[in-house]
Amino acid sequence: MLDDPAVALTILVLALFVGFEVIAKVPPLLHTPLMSGSNAISGITIVGALLAAGREEQTLSTALGFIAIVFATINVVGGFLVTDRMLAMFKKKKS
Amino acid sequence: MNDQFIQFAYLVAAVLLIRGLSGLGSPKTAPRGNLTAAAGMLIAIVATLLMKGVVSYTVIIAGLVVGSAIGAVLALRIQMSAMPQMVALLNGFGGGASALVASAELLNYMREGSEPTGIVQVSGDRGTYYVMTEEAMKIRQYVQEGIDEADRGETTPWSASEIIQKARNISEQRSA
Numbered sequence: 699m700l701d702d703p704a705v706a707l708t709i710l711v712l713a714l715f716v717g718f719e720v721i722a723k724v725p726p727l728l729h730t731p732l733m734s735g736s737n738a739i740s741g742i743t744i745v746g747a748l749l750a751a752g753r754e755e756q757t758l759s760t761a762l763g764f765i766a767i768v769f770a771t772i773n774v775v776g777g778f779l780v781t782d783r784m785l786a787m788f789k790k791k792k793s
Numbered sequence: 794m795n796d797q798f799i800q801f802a803y804l805v806a807a808v809l810l811i812r813g814l815s816g817l818g819s820p821k822t823a824p825r826g827n828l829t830a831a832a833g834m835l836i837a838i839v840a841t842l843l844m845k846g847v848v849s850y851t852v853i854i855a856g857l858v859v860g861s862a863i864g865a866v867l868a869l870r871i872q873m874s875a876m877p878q879m880v881a882l883l884n885g886f887g888g889g890a891s892a893l894v895a896s897a898e899l900l901n902y903m904r905e906g907s908e909p910t911g912i913v914q915v916s917g918d919r920g921t922y923y924v925m926t927e928e929a930m931k932i933r934q935y936v937q938e939g940i941d942e943a944d945r946g947e948t949t950p951w952s953a954s955e956i957i958q959k960a961r962n963i964s965e966q967r968s969a
Contacts, residue, residue: 700800716811724818731827734880735817739810739830743891745841750897751856752847754917756904759897764856766893771860772867773887778831779868780879781817785824787873 731784738777744770802840809833849917935959 700706724732747770751763810833816826842853864883871879915924925933939959 720811720815720818728817728820728823730877730880731823732817734876734883735827735830736814737880737884737887739814739834740884741887741890742810742834742837743887743894744834745837746894746898747856747890748838748841748853749844749846750894750901751852752842752844752849753901754849754852754915755901759900760852762893762897762900764852766890766897767853767856768860768863769886769893770890771857772864773883773890774834775861775864776868776879776883776886777864778827778834779865780871780876780883781827782824783868783873784876785827788820789824 728788731781731788734777734781734784738774738781741770741774741777744774796845799840799844802836806833806837806840809836848915848919851918 700709721732721736744767747763747766751760751767754760810830813826813828813830813833816822816829818826841847842850847853867879867882915922
Protein backbone atom coordinates (compact mmCIF):
# COMPACT_ATOMS: atom_id res chain seq x y z
CA MET A 699 0.00 0.00 0.00
CA LEU A 700 2.85 2.36 0.77
CA ASP A 701 4.21 1.73 -2.73
CA ASP A 702 1.29 3.74 -4.06
CA PRO A 703 2.56 7.28 -4.79
CA ALA A 704 -0.79 8.78 -3.81
CA VAL A 705 -0.61 7.24 -0.34
CA ALA A 706 3.01 8.28 0.10
CA LEU A 707 2.18 11.84 -0.99
CA THR A 708 -0.76 11.96 1.42
CA ILE A 709 1.43 10.89 4.31
CA LEU A 710 4.06 13.47 3.32
CA VAL A 711 1.57 16.35 3.18
CA LEU A 712 -0.04 15.41 6.49
CA ALA A 713 3.39 15.06 8.08
CA LEU A 714 4.31 18.56 6.89
CA PHE A 715 1.26 19.99 8.65
CA VAL A 716 1.90 17.99 11.83
CA GLY A 717 5.54 19.06 11.92
CA PHE A 718 4.72 22.71 11.47
CA GLU A 719 1.98 22.75 14.10
CA VAL A 720 4.08 20.87 16.65
CA ILE A 721 6.99 23.31 16.58
CA ALA A 722 5.15 26.53 15.77
CA LYS A 723 4.54 27.76 19.31
CA VAL A 724 7.69 26.56 21.06
CA PRO A 725 9.07 29.40 23.23
CA PRO A 726 12.52 30.72 22.21
CA LEU A 727 13.93 29.46 25.51
CA LEU A 728 13.45 25.88 24.30
CA HIS A 729 14.72 26.37 20.78
CA THR A 730 18.09 24.78 21.35
CA PRO A 731 16.78 21.56 22.96
CA LEU A 732 14.13 21.50 20.23
CA MET A 733 16.83 21.65 17.56
CA SER A 734 18.75 18.89 19.26
CA GLY A 735 15.66 16.75 19.83
CA SER A 736 14.37 17.09 16.29
CA ASN A 737 17.84 16.24 15.00
CA ALA A 738 17.78 13.05 17.05
CA ILE A 739 14.35 12.23 15.64
CA SER A 740 15.64 12.82 12.10
CA GLY A 741 17.94 9.91 12.88
CA ILE A 742 15.02 7.70 11.85
CA THR A 743 17.05 7.27 8.68
CA ILE A 744 18.88 4.60 10.70
CA VAL A 745 16.12 2.33 9.38
CA GLY A 746 17.55 2.73 5.88
CA ALA A 747 21.04 1.95 7.14
CA LEU A 748 19.81 -1.18 8.94
CA LEU A 749 18.18 -2.46 5.76
CA ALA A 750 21.17 -1.59 3.56
CA ALA A 751 23.50 -3.56 5.81
CA GLY A 752 21.04 -6.27 6.81
CA ARG A 753 20.23 -7.43 3.30
CA GLU A 754 23.90 -8.27 2.68
CA GLU A 755 23.62 -8.21 -1.09
CA GLN A 756 27.22 -7.25 -1.86
CA THR A 757 30.34 -6.83 0.25
CA LEU A 758 30.84 -3.17 -0.68
CA SER A 759 27.24 -2.12 -0.03
CA THR A 760 27.25 -4.01 3.28
CA ALA A 761 30.46 -2.22 4.29
CA LEU A 762 28.91 1.15 3.44
CA GLY A 763 25.82 0.07 5.35
CA PHE A 764 27.91 -0.76 8.41
CA ILE A 765 29.52 2.69 8.44
CA ALA A 766 26.08 4.19 7.89
CA ILE A 767 24.74 2.32 10.93
CA VAL A 768 27.65 3.60 13.05
CA PHE A 769 27.05 7.19 11.95
CA ALA A 770 23.29 6.98 12.32
CA THR A 771 23.57 5.44 15.79
CA ILE A 772 25.97 8.21 16.84
CA ASN A 773 23.34 10.68 15.64
CA VAL A 774 20.46 8.99 17.47
CA VAL A 775 22.15 8.03 20.76
CA GLY A 776 24.20 11.21 20.97
CA GLY A 777 21.19 13.30 19.99
CA PHE A 778 18.85 12.03 22.69
CA LEU A 779 21.56 12.15 25.37
CA VAL A 780 22.57 15.70 24.46
CA THR A 781 18.93 16.83 24.49
CA ASP A 782 18.49 15.21 27.87
CA ARG A 783 21.50 17.07 29.25
CA MET A 784 20.16 20.37 27.97
CA LEU A 785 16.77 19.73 29.53
CA ALA A 786 18.36 18.81 32.86
CA MET A 787 19.71 22.35 32.95
CA PHE A 788 16.15 23.65 32.75
CA LYS A 789 14.96 21.48 35.59
CA LYS A 790 17.57 22.86 37.95
CA LYS A 791 16.76 26.46 37.04
CA LYS A 792 13.04 25.88 37.68
CA SER A 793 13.57 24.44 41.16
CA MET B 794 7.52 -11.33 11.30
CA ASN B 795 4.28 -10.44 9.59
CA ASP B 796 4.48 -7.39 7.32
CA GLN B 797 1.32 -5.93 8.81
CA PHE B 798 2.66 -6.32 12.33
CA ILE B 799 5.76 -4.38 11.34
CA GLN B 800 3.69 -1.64 9.71
CA PHE B 801 1.63 -1.36 12.87
CA ALA B 802 4.81 -1.14 14.93
CA TYR B 803 5.99 1.69 12.66
CA LEU B 804 2.70 3.47 13.29
CA VAL B 805 3.16 3.19 17.05
CA ALA B 806 6.73 4.47 16.65
CA ALA B 807 5.55 7.43 14.56
CA VAL B 808 2.93 8.37 17.14
CA LEU B 809 5.49 8.25 19.95
CA LEU B 810 7.97 10.32 17.95
CA ILE B 811 5.34 12.98 17.24
CA ARG B 812 4.10 13.05 20.84
CA GLY B 813 7.69 13.25 22.04
CA LEU B 814 8.50 16.13 19.72
CA SER B 815 5.42 18.07 20.79
CA GLY B 816 6.43 17.52 24.41
CA LEU B 817 9.59 19.50 23.77
CA GLY B 818 7.42 22.60 23.45
CA SER B 819 7.05 23.28 27.17
CA PRO B 820 9.60 23.09 29.99
CA LYS B 821 7.34 20.86 32.06
CA THR B 822 6.74 18.18 29.45
CA ALA B 823 10.10 18.41 27.69
CA PRO B 824 12.16 15.75 29.55
CA ARG B 825 9.38 13.19 29.23
CA GLY B 826 8.91 14.16 25.59
CA ASN B 827 12.55 13.36 24.90
CA LEU B 828 12.13 9.96 26.54
CA THR B 829 8.94 9.25 24.58
CA ALA B 830 10.64 10.08 21.30
CA ALA B 831 13.57 7.83 22.23
CA ALA B 832 11.13 4.99 22.93
CA GLY B 833 9.52 5.52 19.53
CA MET B 834 12.93 5.37 17.88
CA LEU B 835 13.71 2.11 19.68
CA ILE B 836 10.45 0.54 18.48
CA ALA B 837 11.18 1.61 14.91
CA ILE B 838 14.66 0.06 15.07
CA VAL B 839 13.43 -3.25 16.52
CA ALA B 840 10.60 -3.46 13.98
CA THR B 841 13.08 -2.94 11.16
CA LEU B 842 15.29 -5.75 12.44
CA LEU B 843 12.31 -8.11 12.22
CA MET B 844 11.77 -7.48 8.52
CA LYS B 845 12.05 -10.37 6.09
CA GLY B 846 14.85 -8.89 4.01
CA VAL B 847 17.27 -8.80 6.93
CA VAL B 848 19.35 -11.96 6.70
CA SER B 849 22.28 -11.39 9.03
CA TYR B 850 22.58 -9.53 12.31
CA THR B 851 26.34 -9.54 12.91
CA VAL B 852 27.06 -6.40 10.89
CA ILE B 853 24.02 -4.63 12.31
CA ILE B 854 24.76 -5.38 15.95
CA ALA B 855 28.42 -4.45 15.50
CA GLY B 856 27.41 -1.11 13.99
CA LEU B 857 24.85 -0.39 16.71
CA VAL B 858 27.32 -1.15 19.49
CA VAL B 859 30.14 0.94 18.03
CA GLY B 860 27.81 3.83 17.21
CA SER B 861 26.17 3.80 20.64
CA ALA B 862 29.54 3.81 22.38
CA ILE B 863 30.87 6.72 20.34
CA GLY B 864 27.59 8.63 20.58
CA ALA B 865 27.34 8.17 24.34
CA VAL B 866 30.95 9.15 25.00
CA LEU B 867 30.66 12.24 22.82
CA ALA B 868 27.34 13.34 24.30
CA LEU B 869 28.25 12.82 27.94
CA ARG B 870 31.76 14.28 27.81
CA ILE B 871 31.11 17.45 25.85
CA GLN B 872 31.03 20.75 27.72
CA MET B 873 27.67 22.50 27.98
CA SER B 874 29.16 25.56 26.27
CA ALA B 875 29.87 23.51 23.16
CA MET B 876 26.33 22.18 22.79
CA PRO B 877 25.35 23.95 19.55
CA GLN B 878 28.49 22.67 17.86
CA MET B 879 27.70 19.20 19.18
CA VAL B 880 24.22 19.30 17.69
CA ALA B 881 25.68 20.44 14.38
CA LEU B 882 28.21 17.59 14.45
CA LEU B 883 25.51 15.01 15.20
CA ASN B 884 23.45 16.40 12.36
CA GLY B 885 26.46 15.95 10.09
CA PHE B 886 26.79 12.32 11.13
CA GLY B 887 23.13 11.75 10.32
CA GLY B 888 23.58 13.32 6.90
CA GLY B 889 26.67 11.23 6.25
CA ALA B 890 24.70 8.11 7.13
CA SER B 891 22.02 9.03 4.59
CA ALA B 892 24.63 9.60 1.89
CA LEU B 893 26.19 6.20 2.61
CA VAL B 894 22.80 4.48 2.52
CA ALA B 895 22.05 6.11 -0.83
CA SER B 896 25.38 4.87 -2.18
CA ALA B 897 24.80 1.34 -0.91
CA GLU B 898 21.31 1.17 -2.40
CA LEU B 899 22.58 2.53 -5.71
CA LEU B 900 25.22 -0.19 -5.82
CA ASN B 901 22.56 -2.82 -5.14
CA TYR B 902 20.27 -1.50 -7.85
CA MET B 903 23.10 -1.35 -10.39
CA ARG B 904 23.97 -4.91 -9.68
CA GLU B 905 20.37 -6.13 -9.89
CA GLY B 906 20.14 -4.85 -13.44
CA SER B 907 22.93 -7.13 -14.55
CA GLU B 908 21.33 -10.28 -13.14
CA PRO B 909 20.07 -12.24 -16.14
CA THR B 910 17.68 -14.57 -14.34
CA GLY B 911 16.14 -12.22 -11.79
CA ILE B 912 17.66 -14.22 -8.96
CA VAL B 913 20.31 -12.96 -6.58
CA GLN B 914 22.50 -14.86 -4.21
CA VAL B 915 22.29 -13.91 -0.58
CA SER B 916 24.55 -15.16 2.16
CA GLY B 917 24.37 -14.54 5.85
CA ASP B 918 24.39 -16.13 9.25
CA ARG B 919 21.79 -18.65 8.15
CA GLY B 920 23.75 -19.83 5.14
CA THR B 921 23.62 -19.07 1.41
CA TYR B 922 20.39 -19.10 -0.52
CA TYR B 923 18.80 -17.60 -3.58
CA VAL B 924 15.98 -15.10 -3.67
CA MET B 925 14.07 -13.60 -6.56
CA THR B 926 14.58 -9.92 -7.21
CA GLU B 927 11.57 -7.73 -6.52
CA GLU B 928 11.03 -7.24 -10.24
CA ALA B 929 11.00 -10.95 -10.93
CA MET B 930 8.49 -11.48 -8.11
CA LYS B 931 6.17 -8.86 -9.60
CA ILE B 932 6.35 -10.43 -13.04
CA ARG B 933 5.64 -13.87 -11.62
CA GLN B 934 2.70 -12.51 -9.66
CA TYR B 935 1.30 -10.88 -12.77
CA VAL B 936 1.63 -14.02 -14.84
CA GLN B 937 -0.03 -16.07 -12.09
CA GLU B 938 -2.94 -13.63 -11.88
CA GLY B 939 -3.45 -13.91 -15.61
CA ILE B 940 -3.44 -17.69 -15.40
CA ASP B 941 -5.94 -17.64 -12.51
CA GLU B 942 -8.29 -15.32 -14.40
CA ALA B 943 -8.13 -17.51 -17.46
CA ASP B 944 -8.84 -20.61 -15.33
CA ARG B 945 -11.92 -18.95 -13.90
CA GLY B 946 -13.05 -18.17 -17.42
CA GLU B 947 -13.05 -14.44 -16.67
CA THR B 948 -10.93 -13.43 -19.60
CA THR B 949 -9.96 -15.10 -22.78
CA PRO B 950 -6.66 -16.81 -22.06
CA TRP B 951 -3.70 -14.66 -22.94
CA SER B 952 -1.32 -15.92 -25.52
CA ALA B 953 2.26 -16.45 -24.44
CA SER B 954 3.38 -13.40 -26.41
CA GLU B 955 0.75 -11.24 -24.68
CA ILE B 956 2.04 -12.32 -21.28
CA ILE B 957 5.61 -11.63 -22.29
CA GLN B 958 4.65 -8.18 -23.55
CA LYS B 959 2.83 -7.35 -20.31
CA ALA B 960 5.84 -8.50 -18.33
CA ARG B 961 8.09 -6.33 -20.50
CA ASN B 962 5.85 -3.35 -19.82
CA ILE B 963 6.22 -3.83 -16.08
CA SER B 964 9.96 -4.15 -16.54
CA GLU B 965 10.13 -0.93 -18.47
CA GLN B 966 7.94 0.88 -15.97
CA ARG B 967 10.22 -0.16 -13.17
CA SER B 968 13.45 0.82 -14.82
CA ALA B 969 12.01 4.10 -16.11
